[in-house]
Amino acid sequence: MKIKKPNIVLIITHDSGCHFGCYGVPTVNTPNIDNLASEGILLTNMYATSSICSPSRASLLSGQWPQNNGVVGLASYPYNWDFTNPKRHLSHICRNSGYKTMLFGMHHDMLDSSKMGDLVDPCPISEKEESRFAVRTAKAFAKFIKKESTSFQKPFYAQIGFFETHTPFSFGGVQPDNSKGVWIPPYVEENSGKYLFKKHSGQKVDPFDKISMQNYISAMQGSFKCADEAVGIILNALRENNLEENTIIIFTTDHGVELPRAKWTMYDAGIKIAFIIKWHAAGIKGGKKIDHLLSNVDFLPTLAELADLKINHKMDGKSFLNLLTGKSSKPIRDTVYSLFVNEELYCARTNRYKLIRFFQEGSEYDNNGNAVLRRFVQLYDLLNDPLEMHDLANNPAYADVRKDMDSRLFKWMKSVKDPILKGPIPTPFYKNAMHDFLKEKYIK
Numbered sequence: 200m201k202i203k204k205p206n207i208v209l210i211i212t213h214d215s216g217c218h219f220g221c222y223g224v225p226t227v228n229t230p231n232i233d234n235l236a237s238e239g240i241l242l243t244n245m246y247a248t249s250s251i252c253s254p255s256r257a258s259l260l261s262g263q264w265p266q267n268n269g270v271v272g273l274a275s276y277p278y279n280w281d282f283t284n285p286k287r288h289l290s291h292i293c294r295n296s297g298y299k300t301m302l303f304g305m306h307h308d309m310l311d312s313s314k315m316g317d318l319v320d321p322c323p324i325s326e327k328e329e330s331r332f333a334v335r336t337a338k339a340f341a342k343f344i345k346k347e348s349t350s351f352q353k354p355f356y357a358q359i360g361f362f363e364t365h366t367p368f369s370f371g372g373v374q375p376d377n378s379k380g381v382w383i384p385p386y387v388e389e390n391s392g393k394y395l396f397k398k399h400s401g402q403k404v405d406p407f408d409k410i411s412m413q414n415y416i417s418a419m420q421g422s423f424k425c426a427d428e429a430v431g432i433i434l435n436a437l438r439e440n441n442l443e444e445n446t447i448i449i450f451t452t453d454h455g456v457e458l459p460r461a462k463w464t465m466y467d468a469g470i471k472i473a474f475i476i477k478w479h480a481a482g483i484k485g486g487k488k489i490d491h492l493l494s495n496v497d498f499l500p501t502l503a504e505l506a507d508l509k510i511n512h513k514m515d516g517k518s519f520l521n522l523l524t525g526k527s528s529k530p531i532r533d534t535v536y537s538l539f540v541n542e543e544l545y546c547a548r549t550n551r552y553k554l555i556r557f558f559q560e561g562s563e564y565d566n567n568g569n570a571v572l573r574r575f576v577q578l579y580d581l582l583n584d585p586l587e588m589h590d591l592a593n594n595p596a597y598a599d600v601r602k603d604m605d606s607r608l609f610k611w612m613k614s615v616k617d618p619i620l621k622g623p624i625p626t627p628f629y630k631n632a633m634h635d636f637l638k639e640k641y642i643k
Contacts, residue, residue, distance in 0.1 A: 201392070203354075204297065204353075204354045205446060205506055206354045206356070206357075206537055207355075207444060208449070209359065210355075210359045210433060211358070211360045212361045212364055212365060212426050212451075212452045212453075213362055214452070214456055215253070215364045215473060216452065216455060216463055216471060216472060218384075219423070221237070221241060221473075222241075222243075223234040223416055225379065225380070225382050226380045226381055228420070228423070228427060229423055229424070231427045231434060232427050232473075232475070232602070235430070235448065236326050237448055237486045238479075238484055238485075239448065239476050239477025240483055240484070240486075240488070241486075241489070242476075242488075242493060244489075244490050244491060244536040245474040245494070246471055246472065246495070246548065247453060247454045247488040247609070248264060248453060248496055248537055249265060249449050249471045249540075250454045250465065250537070250544075251326070251454060251537055251541070252308075252453040253273045253506070253538060254270050254538070255453040256306075256307060257270035257274070257288075257308045258270075258494075258496040258522050259284065259453075259495045259496070260288050260308055260449045260499065261287045261288060261289070261512075261514075262496060262503075262516040262537070263496065263512075263516075264496060264515045265313070265540075266615040267615055268282055268283065268287060271624065272540045272626065274310050275310070279631070280627055282309055284512070285309060286511070286512075287316045287512045288308070288314075290315040290356065290358065292503070292509065293356035295511075296507070296508045296509045297353055297626070298354075298508075299351065299354070299356070300315075300355070300356045300358075301319075301357045302318070302357075302358050303321075303336050303338075303339055303358070303360070304320070304333075304360040304362075305332070306360045307453075315411075320340040322346065323339055324342065326371075326457055331369040331371060331429075333363040333428070334425060334428055334432065337433050340372050340433055341435070341436035342361055344437070344440050345440060348442060348491055351360035351421075359433065362417060363423070363425050363426040363429075364423050367458050369424075369449075370424040373421050373422050373425045374421050375417040375420065375421040376417065377419040381413045382414050382416070382422070383412055384458065384468065385586055386459075386586045387412065387460070388456055388466050393394045393523050400634060419457075422640045445478075445480045447476065447478040447502070448478070450474075452475045455470060460587070464539070465537060465544050465545070465546035465555045466587050467585075470546070470548075474493075478505070481505070482524065483505075483523055487525075489518060489523070490529065491530050492532060492533065494516065494535040496514075496515055497515060497517050497531065498516065501516075501519050501523070503518075504518045515640045517532060517617075518531070519531050533549055533550075534548065534607050534611075535548050536548075536608070538610050539617075540624060542561060543558035543619060543624065545608060545619075547607045548581075549607075550602075551580065551581055552579065552580060552581060552600055552606035553578070554578050554605060554608060555576065555577040557574065557575055557577075559623070576592045576601070577592050578594075578604065579591065580597070580600075599641045
């Protein structure tokens with residue numbers, strides 16, 4: 200029997216990495232997300248194309264590397280990176296494939312969200328009624344579904360974005376949560392250097408001070424608990440309105456948590472992300488885990504094949520549908536790539552090795568807490584050093600590995616015509632400012 204065209208619900212949290220119970224974090228309260236993983240399929244080895252939100256989200260929603268879709272940096276002022284062609288966004292693709300498109304909550308993948316959907320935040324819930332952003336967004340979705348589900352004339356695509364788990368964790372009145380204790384990730388425990396945490400986050404947190412870090416993570420866990428409550432509201436709304444069976448449900452995030460050696464970095468804690476998918480009607484279920492190396496640029500090609508979407512642009516990602524259905528266990532890629540354009544960081548990662556290249560000057564902290572000049576390159580053996588603490592870039596025994604990883608990164612950068620190969624990357628703000636400067640008649 201042919202399955203009718205499915206609805207698509209995409210839930211995206213902010214700065215969450217893999218910090219969920221179903222990914223092994225023992226002290227975070229995420230029962231709804233964990234249950235979704237037990238009913239669907241969880242990907243254990245998925246990586247973002249960037250360690251900041253907009254480029255990662257744009258790759259997820261276009262199937263293209265950041266250099267090819269135009270969103271290399273943040274899609275907000277003053278950076279102003281944006282899609283070179285908005286029609287490559289999943290919302291447009293779904294609309295052209297016969298879907299009603301709806302956006303709920305926060306979206307940080309395009310400068311102007313109004314260009315993305317037929318309906319933007321329908322049935323809003325007031326802040327007085329619910330101050331927590333994720334819960335308010337989820338309730339708006341539930342309200343809309345209850346009101347409109349019986350009148351849908353075509354399948355719908357709902358993109359649901361939360362502010363949570365971005366800082367400040369208390370945003371909207373979210374309370375800390377240490378009801379199950381506080382687990383400090385080992386990459387933080389092992390990081391005896393102060394790194395660049397306070398510089399970026401503005402949080403008064405000293406990784407040397409365990410009590411301070413525990414309080415910080417307790418607040419972060421409260422934000423995760425809030426996001427999970429919101430996911431539960433969304434899933435219940437689908438269930439109560441008889442939409443769950445034939446809805447593709449995707450839960451993911453954009454990049455790692457705001458902790459040392461995570462967000463803003465090329466370490467695994469910065470680019471490894473949660474990804475869960477479920478579609479009961481098509482057999483995408485059962486609590487299976489897939490350990491293959493994947494990038495979130497591979498999502499749209501997979502979804503397009505799964506839901507028979509019409510794609511009119513060339514995608515860079517590779518479909519992993521056969522992994523989801525069990526038709527094949529053949530790996531679809533041997534390397535993933537990521538970047539952070541603000542500091543001109545790039546990386547290539549295989550199952551065994553990680554190479555990070557730095558193309559902008561700066562400083563970092565060594566394992567004794569001393570500020571040192573940034574190195575050009577770092578290399579890690581992930582099998583023997585999963586926390587990426589022992590740089591092997593200048594170890595003669597790994598010279599061939601470094602050569603191979605450098606070659607992979609260069610070939611990828613060349614294939615996407617990365618502008619940094621010709622010099623520092625000018626931002627859209629720079630281009631607009633220079634255009635404004637040079638257009639003046641008194642400039643000779």
